[in-house]
Amino acid sequence: MSEIPAKATESEDPSDGATHLAAEAAVPGDAMWQSSPPGSMYDYIRVASFSIGPGGLVDQWSLRAEQLFGIPAARAVGMDPIEAFIDPDLRERGQRKMAEILDGREWTGVVPFRMPDKADGTRGEEGLAEVYVMPTRTAEGEKAAVCIVVDVRTLRRIETDLAASQAIFGQSPFGFLLIDTDLRVRRANERFASIFGGTPDDHRGKGVHDYLPRGEAERVAATLRRVLETGQSITDMHVTGYVPGSEERRHWSVNLYRVHSGSGRPIGIAWLGTDITARRAAAREAANARRNLALLNEAGARIGNSLDLETTARELLDVVVPGFCDLATVDLYQGLLTGDETPPGLADGSAELRRVAFASAVSDAPFSGSGESVAVGAVHHFPFNSPCADALRTARPRAVPPEEGGLVQSTLAVPMVAHDTVVGLAQFARTKGSEPFGDRDRDLAVELAARAAVCIDNARLYRREHERALILQRSLLPPGDPEASGLDIACRYLPGNAATEVGGDWFDVIELPGHRTALVVGDVMGRGLRAAVAMGELRTAVRTLALLDLEPAEVLSALDEIARGLGTPGGVQQATRTARQPRDADLSEVYLATCVYAVYDSVTRRCTFANAGHLPPVLVEPGEPALMLDVPPGMPLGVGGEPFEEVEVELPEGALLALYTDGLVESRDHPLDEGLQAFVGALTDPSRPLEDVCDHVLSTLDTHHGEDDIALLMARVQGLPAESVGDWTLPREPRSVGRAREYARGQLLSWDLEPLVDTTELLVSELVTNALRYGEGEIRLRLLLDRTLVCEVWDSGLVQPRRRRARDTDEGGRGLQLVGLLSAAWGSRRTPRGKTVWFELPLPGAEAGLTDPAEALLSLF
Numbered sequence: 036m037s038e039i040p041a042k043a044t045e046s047e048d049p050s051d052g053a054t055h056l057a058a059e060a061a062v063p064g065d066a067m068w069q070s071s072p073p074g075s076m077y078d079y080i081r082v083a084s085f086s087i088g089p090g091g092l093v094d095q096w097s098l099r100a101e102q103l104f105g106i107p108a109a110r111a112v113g114m115d116p117i118e119a120f121i122d123p124d125l126r127e128r129g130q131r132k133m134a135e136i137l138d139g140r141e142w143t144g145v146v147p148f149r150m151p152d153k154a155d156g157t158r159g160e161e162g163l164a165e166v167y168v169m170p171t172r173t174a175e176g177e178k179a180a181v182c183i184v185v186d187v188r189t190l191r192r193i194e195t196d197l198a199a200s201q202a203i204f205g206q207s208p209f210g211f212l213l214i215d216t217d218l219r220v221r222r223a224n225e226r227f228a229s230i231f232g233g234t235p236d237d238h239r240g241k242g243v244h245d246y247l248p249r250g251e252a253e254r255v256a257a258t259l260r261r262v263l264e265t266g267q268s269i270t271d272m273h274v275t276g277y278v279p280g281s282e283e284r285r286h287w288s289v290n291l292y293r294v295h296s297g298s299g300r301p302i303g304i305a306w307l308g309t310d311i312t313a314r315r316a317a318a319r320e321a322a323n324a325r326r327n328l329a330l331l332n333e334a335g336a337r338i339g340n341s342l343d344l345e346t347t348a349r350e351l352l353d354v355v356v357p358g359f360c361d362l363a364t365v366d367l368y369q370g371l372l373t374g375d376e377t378p379p380g381l382a383d384g385s386a387e388l389r390r391v392a393f394a395s396a397v398s399d400a401p402f403s404g405s406g407e408s409v410a411v412g413a414v415h416h417f418p419f420n421s422p423c424a425d426a427l428r429t430a431r432p433r434a435v436p437p438e439e440g441g442l443v444q445s446t447l448a449v450p451m452v453a454h455d456t457v458v459g460l461a462q463f464a465r466t467k468g469s470e471p472f473g474d475r476d477r478d479l480a481v482e483l484a485a486r487a488a489v490c491i492d493n494a495r496l497y498r499r500e501h502e503r504a505l506i507l508q509r510s511l512l513p514p515g516d517p518e519a520s521g522l523d524i525a526c527r528y529l530p531g532n533a534a535t536e537v538g539g540d541w542f543d544v545i546e547l548p549g550h551r552t553a554l555v556v557g558d559v560m561g562r563g564l565r566a567a568v569a570m571g572e573l574r575t576a577v578r579t580l581a582l583l584d585l586e587p588a589e590v591l592s593a594l595d596e597i598a599r600g601l602g603t604p605g606g607v608q609q610a611t612r613t614a615r616q617p618r619d620a621d622l623s624e625v626y627l628a629t630c631v632y633a634v635y636d637s638v639t640r641r642c643t644f645a646n647a648g649h650l651p652p653v654l655v656e657p658g659e660p661a662l663m664l665d666v667p668p669g670m671p672l673g674v675g676g677e678p679f680e681e682v683e684v685e686l687p688e689g690a691l692l693a694l695y696t697d698g699l700v701e702s703r704d705h706p707l708d709e710g711l712q713a714f715v716g717a718l719t720d721p722s723r724p725l726e727d728v729c730d731h732v733l734s735t736l737d738t739h740h741g742e743d744d745i746a747l748l749m750a751r752v753q754g755l756p757a758e759s760v761g762d763w764t765l766p767r768e769p770r771s772v773g774r775a776r777e778y779a780r781g782q783l784l785s786w787d788l789e790p791l792v793d794t795t796e797l798l799v800s801e802l803v804t805n806a807l808r809y810g811e812g813e814i815r816l817r818l819l820l821d822r823t824l825v826c827e828v829w830d831s832g833l834v835q836p837r838r839r840r841a842r843d844t845d846e847g848g849r850g851l852q853l854v855g856l857l858s859a860a861w862g863s864r865r866t867p868r869g870k871t872v873w874f875e876l877p878l879p880g881a882e883a884g885l886t887d888p889a890e891a892l893l894s895l896f
Contacts, residue, residue, distance in 0.1 A: 080193060081186035087136075087168075089177035091115065103164075103186060104148065136180050142168045145187055163187035210287070212306035213294065218242055218259050221303060230285065230310060231278060247276040259291065262304055268292040274308070286315045320475075327479045330358055334483055339490030342497045344372060348392040351461065351487040357396035359479070360463040362443065365392040365451075365487075367459035369414055371495055374502070384424030388459065389414050397442070397466050423448045423460055430457050432477055435464075445471040449480045451488035458488050458495070520550035520821045521637020522750045525725030527733060529698075529745040539566030539628070540696045540744035541574050545581045548862055548873045549827055550637045550755060550819050553581045556649065556694040556748050557630035560671075573598060573628055573672070584864030587632045587645035591669070591679040595647065598628055598673035627673040631666070631694055635686070638819060640754040642692070643683045647672045650700070653715060654684070655691040661718040663711065686752045691721035691728070694750075698743030699736060710736070725749050759786075761818035767807065775803040775816050779826070782818050790879045791824060794857050801850035802828040802872050805836060812869065823859065824876045831869035 083103040088094035096111035104111075136142055145165050167183040210227035212220050223238040231238070231246065243259070244252040255274055262269055269291040276285055287308040296302050338350045348365035356363050366388040390409045409415050417424040422433040426448040435446035446464040450457050461484045465472065472480070517524050524544055539559030547553055555577050559570045576597045580590045629649040635642040644652065644664065648671035655661040664684060670677040686692065693714075700710030717735040718728070729749060761782040765771035776796045783792050799816065805828075806814045812831030819825040836851060854861045858874035 081189045083184045085111070085182050085184070086171075087116065087180040087182065089173060089179055091117070094179070100184065103184065136168050136170055138178070139170045141170060142166075165190070210306075210308040210310065212238075212308070214259065214304045214306055216263060216301065216303060218256060218263075218304075227308070247274065251275055259304055262291045262293055263301060266293045266301070273311075284312070285310060286312045323475055326358070327475065330354060330479065331482065331486075333358075334486050338487050339493070342494045342501075344491050344494050344498070345391045347487060347490045347494055348459075349394075350490075351483065352392050352394035355463060355483060356394040359476075359483070361396045361466045361469060362462075362464040363392075363394050364390060364409075364462045365459060366390050366409075366415075366462075367451075367491065368457075371458055374499065384427035385416050385419050386427075387414050387416050391459075417460075423462070426450045427457055427460055432481055434472070435462070442466050444469070447472050447477060447480050449484040451484045451491065453485070453488035453492035456492065458491050461487070517544035518822075519544050519546060519552040519554075519635075519750070521640070521753050521755050522552055522635060523725055523753055525729050525749045527729050527745070527747040529733075539570045540698065540746040541570045542694065542746045542748040543574055543577060544748070545578055547581065547584060547634065548825070548864060548875075549817075549871070550821050550825060552635045552637070553577075554633045554635060554692075554694060554748060554750060555581075555630065556696060556746055557628055557672075558649070558696045558698075558744070558746070559628040569598075569628070573630070577630075577632070584862075586681065587634055587643050588679040588681045590632050591630065591645050591647045591672070594630065595670075595672045595675055595679075599675050627671045629671050633692075633694070635750070635752075637753075637755040637821070638760055639685075640688065640752060641683055641685050643681055645669070645679050645681050647679060648674075650695065650697060650711070653693040653695075653718060654686070655693070655718045655721040656687050657689045657721060661691075661693075661715045663715065686754075688752060688754055689721065690752045691718065691725075692750045692752065693718065694748040696744060696746045698745040699732075699747060701743070721751065725751055755819065755821060759820040761816075763816045765803070765814040765816060767813060769807065771814055772800055772803045772807065775799050775814075775828075778816060779818060783824075786820055788820075788824065788879065791876055794876060795824070795826060798854050798857055798874055799826055799828070801854055802826070802874070805850055805872065806830040806832075809834060809836070810869070823878060825873060826876075827871050827873040829866065829869065829871045833865075833869060835863050835865075835870060836872055 081099075081103055083099035084097045085093055085100045086095040093111050093114050093116060096106070096108040098108075100111065101107055143166070145163055148162050148164050163186070165185045165187050167185075169181045169183075171179050171181050173179050207224055207226055210230065211224040212227060213222040215221045220238050220241045223235040225235060228235045228238060242252075243255045246252075247255060251274065255272075258269060258272065261267070269289070272289045272291065274287045274289050276287070277283060278285060288311045289309075290307045292305050293301055294303050294305050334351070334354045337354055339347060340350065341347055344367060348367065351365060352363045369387040369389050372389055372391075390411050390413055393411050417427070422435045426433040427450055430450045430452050432447055432449045435448050437443050437446065443464045444467045446462060449461045449463065451459045451461055461480070463472070463480050517526065526542055526544075528540070528542070530540075539561055541555075541557050541559075543553075543555040545553040545555065555574075557570070557573060557577075559566045559573065561569075573594060576594055577590065580593050585593070628647075630647045631644065631649040631652060632647075633642050633644045633652065644666045646666045647669045649668070651663040651666050651668070653661055654664050664682070666682050667680040669679045695714070697707070700714050701707045702710070713736055714732065717732045721728070723731070729747060732747065733745075761778065763775070763778050765775060776799055779795050779799045780792050783789065783795055788795075795818075803814060803816065810830030810832035815827075815829035817827040817829070819827070851861075854874050857876075859877050861872075861874035863870055863872045
C-alpha cells in the first residue's frame with residue numbers, strides 16, 4: 036500500500052514514518068462518548084481521533100474513528116498502526132518515523148488506508164486520510180501521541196462544493212443577499228453591488244431602509260419578519276426602490292426563503308432579486324401602446340357619430356376621461372359656432388372661444404389653461420402670452436404649468452387642427468397621484484384631438500351645406516297650407532334623411548287661370564343635395580311651363596328634354612342639344628325623374644292627367660272603395676324619345692284624390708304591390724278632415740322612414756257651384772260688345788259685387804272688342820266667382836294677343852294696356868278650339884292697389 040504525501044511540517048519525505056494509527060482496544064469510558072450534534076461541521080468533513088500509547092500501540096479509539104475506518108474500538112485498541120495499516124515495504128521507515136514522533140516531533144501527512152475486508156469477503160474500500168500526529172506525555176511522564184484524522188476525499192469534495200457555491204453566489208446574474216435575524220445584510224454578491232454601488236463588503240450591515248422609500252421599506256421589513264418567523268417562502272414579490280445617491284428608480288422581483296444552520300436553527304433569510312426595471316418599462320410601454328391603440332379604436336368608434344359640433348366635442352371627452360386623463364375641456368372658436376365661413380385658424384390665439392364641453396373624473400370644478408375657471412357655454416379668450424394662446428397660434432401642443440397648490444399636476448393644451456385649420460383647443464389634465472404626461476401621451480393627445488377636429492370640421496361643413504340645402508329645399512316646396520280653387524289641399528313631406536331634410540321628392544300646387552289648378556308630384560332618382568338641386572330645377576321648370584298653360588302631356592314632354600340636360604356641364608342650357616342625343620347614349624350623366632302632372636278645372640270638375648313613369652294616382656269616391664286610376668305610366672323624365680299620353684277624368688263632388696311618391700309604398704321589407712294595396716286600404720273614409728287622413732295614412736303604413744323620401748299630396752274635390760258661374764255665347768257682331776257689358780253688370784249685381792261693376796264692364800268691353808277685331812268664330816264670355824273674380828273671353832282665333840305701347844296719334848292699341856292697369860292679373864292661353872283671354876279682379880275689401888278706371892284711362896293719353 037503506497038503513501039500519498041500532501042503536506043508536512045518537516046523537510047523529510049512524509050512517507051518516512053507515515054503512520055496509520057489504530058488501536059485494538061477501547062479505553063474505559065469510550066462507550067459513554069456521543070457524536071457531535073447533527074448537522075455540525077464535523078459531520079461534513081468526517082474527522083476522527085485516536086491516541087497512541089508509550090508502546091506505540093493504539094490506546095484510545097473514538098467513535099468517529101469507528102465510523103471512518105469501520106474498525107470497532109474493541110479491536111482497534113492495542114493494535115500496532117504500523118503493522119496494521121502500512122505496506123510491508125514501508126514498515127521499517129514507518130517505525131523510524133513513529134520513534135521520532137514519540138521522541139517529541141509533530142508530523143502531518145496524507146496516507147492511504149484500506150477499510151478491513153467485509154464479512155462476506157468483499158475487499159475493504161480504499162481511502163485517503165490526512166493525519167495530524169501530535170506528541171504528548173502520559174500522567175506518568177511517558178511519551179505518547181494524539182492523532183487527528185480527516186477524510187481527504189470528503190474534505191476535497193467539500194472544498195469543491197464551497198468553491199462552486201462561491202462561484203454561484205458571486206457570478207449570479209441575480210442580486211443575492213443573505214440577511215441575518217436582525218434584518219441586516221450579512222453578505223451581498225457582485226450583481227447587487229454593481230447596481231447599488233460599492234463592493235459587496237460595503238453593503239454589510241445595511242437594512243432595507245437604506246435602499247427603499249419609507250413606506251416600501253416598512254412593507255418589505257414586515258414581509259422579512261414574517262418569513263423569518265413562519266419559514267414560509269415568498270415568490271415574485273415586487274419591490275420598488277431608488278439607487279442611493281440618485282433618483283433612478285429600480286424595480287425588483289424578489290424571492291425570499293429562510294436559511295437554517297446544520298442543526299436546523301434559523302440563521303437568516305436568503306434574498307434572491309431579479310432586476311425587472313427594463314422589463315417593467317417594456318411592459319409599461321406595451322401596456323401604454325395597447326391602451327393607446329384601444330383609445331384610438333374607441334375614438335374611431337365613438338367620435339363623429341353626430342353631426343353636431345357640441346356633441347362631437349363631448350364624444351371626445353367621453354373617450355379620454357378617465358381612460359387617458361382626469362380632466363378635459365374643449366373650446367371652439369366662437370366664429371365657427373356662429374356660422375362664420377372663415378374660422379380664425381392660425382391667428383394670434385386670442386380670438387373668442389366658447390367652452391363647449393367639460394369632463395372630470397375627480398372634480399366638477401371647471402379649469403382653464405389660463406388659470407381661471409370657465410363654465411361650459413361661456414365665451415372667453417386666452418391671454419396672448421399664455422401657453423394655450425401659443426398652442427392656438429402655432430398649431431402645436433404646449434404643456435401648461437400647474438397652479439401652485441392646485442389639484443392638477445400636468446396639463447396639455449392641444450390645438451384641434453383639421454385640414455390645416457385650427458378649429459379649437461382641447462386641454463387634457465392629470466391630477467396629483469397620476470403619472471405625468473410623456474412624449475407618447477403627447478402624440479396620442481394630438482392624434483385624438485385631430486380626429487375630433489376633423490369630425491368637428493366635417494360637422495361645420497355639413498351644417499353649412501345643410502343650412503344651404505334647407506334654404507333651397509324650403510324655397511322649392513310649396514307653403515305648408517297651399518290653396519286652390521275648388522280643392523281642399525293637405526300635404527306631407529318626409530325626407531329620407533331626417534337629419535338633412537333634403538331629398539329629391541317634390542310636390543306642387545299651381546294656380547292656373549280660370550280657377551284651374553295644376554297638381555304635381557315628382558321624384559328625382561337619388562338622394563341628398565344633388566337630387567334636391569335637380570328637383571329644384573325641375574320644379575321651377577314645371578311652374579314655368581304651367582304658367583304657359585300648356586296641356587299636361589306637353590308639359591311632360593318639355594320636362595323630359597330639360598331633365599336630359601341636367602346632367603350635362605351646361606345644365607338646362609344643354610337640354611335641347613342633349614335631347615337630340617341618340618337613344619343609346621350614355622345615361623350616366625342624365626338625371627332620371629318620375630312625375631305625374633294633373634290639371635283640375637273647378638268649373639267642370641274634370642281633371643286631366645299625364646304620367647312620366649310615376650305611380651298611378653288613387654281616387655276615393657264617396658261611398659266607394661279607393662282605386663288606382665288607369666293612367667298610362669309613360670317613361671321617366673330624362674329617358675327621352677317617347678310621347679306622353681293624357682287621360683281626362685270627371686271627379687265627383689267630395690271625391691278624394693291622392694298623389695304620392697314611392698317612398699310611401701315601397702321598402703326593402705315588402706314589394707311595391709303590397710305597399711300599393713296597403714295604401715289603397717288605408718284610404719277608407721274620405722269624409723274625414725284631410726289632415727287626419729294624411730296622419731292616418733302615415734301611421735298605418737310601414738313607411739320605413741329613412742330609406743327614401745316621402746311626398747304625399749291629397750286633394751278633396753269641391754267644384755265651383757253653378758251659381759258662381761256666368762257663361763254666355765255671343766254672335767260675332769258689334770252689338771255683342773254692349774250685350775257683354777249688360778251680362779257682366781247683371782251677373783255682378785246678382786253676386787253683390789257692385790263695386791266691381793264699372794271696372795268689369797270696361798275690361799269686358801275691351802276683350803270682346805279685341806275678339807271681334809282679331810279673333811274668329813263665336814265669342815264666349817264667362818265670369819267665375821270664387822276667391823277672386825275671373826272674366827274669360829273665348830274665340831276660335833289662334834293668334835295670341837300681344838300688348839304694345841300705343842303712340843299718341845294712334846286711335847287704338849290701348850285696350851290691353853288698360854286691362855293690365857286695372858286688373859290684378861291677365862293673360863291668354865290656347866284652347867283646343869282657339870284661345871282664351873282673361874283677367875282677374877280681387878273681391879271688394881281686397882282690391883288695394885288697383886287703379887281707378889278714370890285715372891287709368893287718363894294715364895293712357
